[in-house]
Amino acid sequence: MKRVKHKITIFSLSILSLSSLTVLNSCSTDDITITDPRRFTSEDVKSYADLFEVFWKTMDQQYNYFYEQKNQGGLDWDNVYKTYYPKFAALQTYGRPNEDDGQIHEDYLTAFQYFKEIAHPIIDRHFYVKIQFPATNKNIIRTETLYGGILDTVRPYVYPFAQKYNYMKDRVTANGYKSNTSSFGIIAGNLKSNPDIYYFSFSQFAVTNNLKITLANNYLNPGKGNALLLTEDILEATDELKAIEDVNMRNAIKEVTFNILKEYNEYSNSKAYKEFIEEAAKFNQTEVVSNELMLATQNALRAYNALPKYKTVAPYGNLYNEATQFYVGEFIGLMDNHVNFGYRFPELTGALSQVLTRGEFYQKFLNPLHKGEIKKIIIDLRSNGGGAVVDARFISDRFITKNAVFAYQRTREGNGRFNYTPWVEAKTKPHNFGIPADIPIAILTDKGSASMSEITTLMLKSQGNQVVSVGDYSAGATAGLGAVDDFNGGTRDEVAGGKLTFYMPLLAMKDADGVVIEGVGVKPNIHVSPLTDSEVSQMTSPTFVDRVVNEAINYLNSK
Numbered sequence: 001m002k003r004v005k006h007k008i009t010i011f012s013l014s015i016l017s018l019s020s021l022t023v024l025n026s027c028s029t030d031d032i033t034i035t036d037p038r039r040f041t042s043e044d045v046k047s048y049a050d051l052f053e054v055f056w057k058t059m060d061q062q063y064n065y066f067y068e069q070k071n072q073g074g075l076d077w078d079n080v081y082k083t084y085y086p087k088f089a090a091l092q093t094y095g096r097p098n099e100d101d102g103q104i105h106e107d108y109l110t111a112f113q114y115f116k117e118i119a120h121p122i123i124d125r126h127f128y129v130k131i132q133f134p135a136t137n138k139n140i141i142r143t144e145t146l147y148g149g150i151l152d153t154v155r156p157y158v159y160p161f162a163q164k165y166n167y168m169k170d171r172v173t174a175n176g177y178k179s180n181t182s183s184f185g186i187i188a189g190n191l192k193s194n195p196d197i198y199y200f201s202f203s204q205f206a207v208t209n210n211l212k213i214t215l216a217n218n219y220l221n222p223g224k225g226n227a228l229l230l231t232e233d234i235l236e237a238t239d240e241l242k243a244i245e246d247v248n249m250r251n252a253i254k255e256v257t258f259n260i261l262k263e264y265n266e267y268s269n270s271k272a273y274k275e276f277i278e279e280a281a282k283f284n285q286t287e288v289v290s291n292e293l294m295l296a297t298q299n300a301l302r303a304y305n306a307l308p309k310y311k312t313v314a315p316y317g318n319l320y321n322e323a324t325q326f327y328v329g330e331f332i333g334l335m336d337n338h339v340n341f342g343y344r345f346p347e348l349t350g351a352l353s354q355v356l357t358r359g360e361f362y363q364k365f366l367n368p369l370h371k372g373e374i375k376k377i378i379i380d381l382r383s384n385g386g387g388a389v390v391d392a393r394f395i396s397d398r399f400i401t402k403n404a405v406f407a408y409q410r411t412r413e414g415n416g417r418f419n420y421t422p423w424v425e426a427k428t429k430p431h432n433f434g435i436p437a438d439i440p441i442a443i444l445t446d447k448g449s450a451s452m453s454e455i456t457t458l459m460l461k462s463q464g465n466q467v468v469s470v471g472d473y474s475a476g477a478t479a480g481l482g483a484v485d486d487f488n489g490g491t492r493d494e495v496a497g498g499k500l501t502f503y504m505p506l507l508a509m510k511d512a513d514g515v516v517i518e519g520v521g522v523k524p525n526i527h528v529s530p531l532t533d534s535e536v537s538q539m540t541s542p543t544f545v546d547r548v549v550n551e552a553i554n555y556l557n558s559k
Helices: 048-062 066-073 077-089 101-119 161-168 207-211 232-236 247-269 271-286 291-305 325-342 345-371 452-461 533-537 547-557
Strands: 128-134 141-147 186-190 197-202 376-380 405-410 424-427 441-445 467-471 500-503 508-511
Touching (some): 048 077, 048 101, 101 141, 161 197, 247 325, 291 345, 376 547, 441 452, 441 547, 452 467
Antiparallel strands (some): 186 197, 405 508
């Protein structure tokens, strides 16, 4: 079956400003019969030759860098087939019953080596594939992961983030922002040694999900006719209430529940709630987390916590007994729906929690940045392996002052190996609450700076000579990721019943100069060799000096 996905809207990484598409004349092989890789089943793989063929065909349809691979990586995909298909076909075992376990193991090692030789030249540093190899004739499987550069004997040194966090956390001023742990570590604050220089580092691009405050202009507005809203009439009509024989007890427990319902209904008219809404509206206009917003949030949460705890026995006191327990149980269920899905109190309490737990990040970093109080900054992206692309909007854009082309992107237009869309500009866009004017910026990178770290580096370097990168080349993992079925090319599917699992980006990228840096990385303006194991072991010493940070300080001091 021929696979042709005709979704040609260019995936924008949520950060790109894109020009219109033009027709690309390219060599297409769409006239051959092609099987969608997801249509391969485990029944299609009964030998190593089959396994290789499914792998080869999936790569042939989906991989985005074949043109660059052939011209600068030396990977001729047709030649790979001609060379390796006979080798895989020569392997006679495949974990079948009655096959010799020793030969099965030997063939597994041989096949694994062949795949490593094939994968090694791949330049896409996001790419990997997990392949299942039969290890015995009793369905015992070994899963191996293959990736570009797998045969490299020397691994580039990556500065461990935990060590960096522990080293730097005491070197910024006490009034800076620091997360509690290095698992999602953020350090932001002026350097004690150079108070005019601000230092900012974080372990991964997950800042939006962890620290962004999103507030509505209003909460607690149930629509008319909401069937989940509870009323006194509904409670009056319940069988459980009518079943309470003692009239005085029935009226007493009814009054308690009516009062509880009334207190929740009247919360939205309270002074504490209204003051929070007023401050939230100001935040939505300015993104400033003011002391007034923090105080209003605390008061609103305090007022909410003072509401009766209707799920506990306390509000009912002695009125909770064998005669009333079924009515109280019914009331609790109805109140749960009323509170959670009628008025949607969790949306409000979630917003209050966001302000209280995330407001400090705004007060100590984002707001001073926008006010122009930060004059020079080190952005340390060493060992930051990337993450959510939405952080480009929330974090990276805040250092942007002008629209500029920082890269180009391209995907596949059809199933042909060289059937690509045109390269499309990727542009920066200033943030409404970002820096008010250009400031000197030093971005620190190493071979652990990948994906969104590299995108951010390219974005910021497009802004002018006031931005420099310091340290080692980055990882060279710039290819764009996206959802399955967004475009031709790229896949993160299980293929052939899980015998192969691909992680393959759908976008190719090159920098603003038109150079594909996949597998190479962003070249630093000021190259500093990465820290060694010996140096990292000395970092606990109070006299230790991080050479890369020191070079960045020297640069910023010259500005």
